[in-house]
Amino acid sequence: MPGSKPFYVIPEDRYDNVLVANAHPASWVNPEPASTYNLVVLGAGTAGLVAAAGAATVGARVALVERGLMGGDCLNYGCVPSKAIIRSSRAAAEIRDAADYGIRTGGPVDIDFAKVMDRMRRLRAQISEHDSAERFKSLGVDVFLGEARFLDRRRIEVGGKVLRFAKALIATGARPVHPPIPGLAEAGFLTNETVFTLTQRPDVLTVIGGGPIGCELAQAFSRLGSKVTIIQRDVQFLPREDRQAAEHLGRVFAKEGIACKLNAQVAKVTTESGKKRVHFTVEGSEESVVADEILVGAGRAPNVEGLNLEAAGVAYDKRAGVKVNDYLQTTNRRVYAAGDVAFPYKFTHIAEATARIVVQNALFLKSKKTRSLTIPWCTYTDPEIAHVGMYEKDAQAKGIEVRTFSRSFKEVDRAILDGEEDGFIMIHVKKGTDRILGATIVARHAGEMISEITAVMAARKGVKLLAASVIHPYPTQADALRQASGQYYAGLMKPSLRKILRKWFAWKR
Ligand SMILES: Cc1cc2nc3c(=O)[nH]c(=O)nc-3n(C[C@H](O)[C@H](O)[C@H](O)COP(=O)(O)OP(=O)(O)OC[C@H]3O[C@@H](n4cnc5c(N)ncnc54)[C@H](O)[C@@H]3O)c2cc1C
Secondary structure, eight states, rough: TTTTOOOSSSTTTHHHHHHHHHHHHHTTOOOOOEEEEEEEEEESHHHHHHHHHHHHHHHHHHEEESSOTHHHHHHTTTTTHHHHHHHHHHHHHHHHHHHGGGOOSSSOOOOHHHHHHHHHHHHHHHHHGOOOOHHHHHHTOEESSSSSEEESSEEEEEEEEEEEEEEEEEEOEEEOOOOOTHHHHOOOOOOOOGGGGGGSSSSEEEOOOHHHHHHHHHHHHHHHTEEEEESSSSSSSTTSHHHHHHHHHHHHHHHHEEEEEEEEEEEEEEEEEEEEEEEEEEEEEEEEEEEEEEEEOOOOEEETSSOOOOTTTTEEEETTOOOTTTTTTTTSSEEEEOOOHHHHHOOHHHHHHHHHHHEEEEEEEEOOOOOOOOOEEESSSSEEEEEEEOOOOHHTTTTTTTEEEEEEEGGGGHHHHTTTTEEEEEEEEESOBBEEEEEEETTTTTTHHHHHHHHHHHTBHHIIIIIIIIOOOOOOOHHHHHHTTTTHHHHHHHHHHHHHHHHHHHOOO
């Protein structure tokens, strides 16, 4: 069944048992359905949980259906486990570089991979309580564990029970794409659904795909001691991002010893003596690399199959997902969709933001549009790459003239003191105004810093606010935002104006 998730989690240790007890308890008995629900939610990932909790909080009768683990990708196979191991890999990198800070560590870094994964599972289990079936039951939500499918335009079936709805939300998320590479399936490969079950480090790892998932995990495994090759079919990593940011990351990867194969097309996978050989071509020349494991991060496909969307009158596309309008309504006006199943930008905070829109539009006045969202995102490599709004290329494509204010962290005191000068800020404004079109931050803490620009954009303010009104404590790396924004005024000081001011000052003397 596509997208199906197991109810047990390997390696089934005490932490995984806690996770499963929270996220899909074996003893769970589905409740008797209400005669009609205000909202039936399909899928208990971020979008489903946020919508169900929000709707129950305002007094709606809500049913939530989950076939796998509550918490969805973010908790179980995505953000949470990946950020836990990224943190361990950062610790390894910091200890590796400790001598730069005058600290002797007494030898090479000794990584206990099993302990790294143990820590990840412990923290994931701890966090899982928040998404647990019991917690949602206590919020007044009827939680049904099982596979949901539409019977018709107003009814859903789960485990032989029929849920009638006034409104429904499809929040069934996405799953990793399995690329049709000859020999890949036979050789076996990891995806985000299986990589976090590892208890032994693959000494040699090949990562296919240089998007956010591939880049984050390639660097994390490399820092944890795997010899990593990353194969990316595009000419740059993170194809969506500004070229400067992506190239910067490529240089960091190369410096850290990750073998980077850009513009590379994977041809096939073969096996030899228990190892996996990935064959690929780079600009016509054939290459191959041998690995213990292959990790595939080659895109995400929306979970639209098996839902019987035709019976509900909900239009969808197997690649783009459920079709929604600006209010997140599908072609059945009673049915909405949110999160990865309907959005090209597959992030937890977007799942959350779109779920909130659905609660408003489905249960109250239909007034909130996705168009009004200001959406940032971040790839948690080191340095992080965070972005909000338009890229310069988008603005140019729309014929908007752009002025860009940049600041290197090499010029920012706190970054110098922290030994974190690696990165820069670019803020794009509409020429002739201070309106921020978009911004990219490449920095160790870029994900934290981007929110300040997002807030300014969401409030419909401009760089003048950042440059002249917001005071940043000294020394902070976020002060780089003020420094970059300050260039707005430098551009305004035309020679003619300076001449007038000179005369005025002379008169004042
Ligand atoms: C490795 C990795 C790292 C990531 N890191 C980040 C990050 O750092 N920051 C970030 O913002 N995003 C990150 N993401 C993306 C993030 O995990 C997703 O965008 C988010 O989980 C989407 O939430 P969702 O609710 O739309 O879908 P999901 O979380 O996928 O939830 C959908 C749920 O629906 C259930 N379901 C599907 N079909 C049915 C059915 N027929 N009946 C019942 N239930 C069904 C599924 O079992 C699943 O639990 C990461 C993703 C991955 C893979």
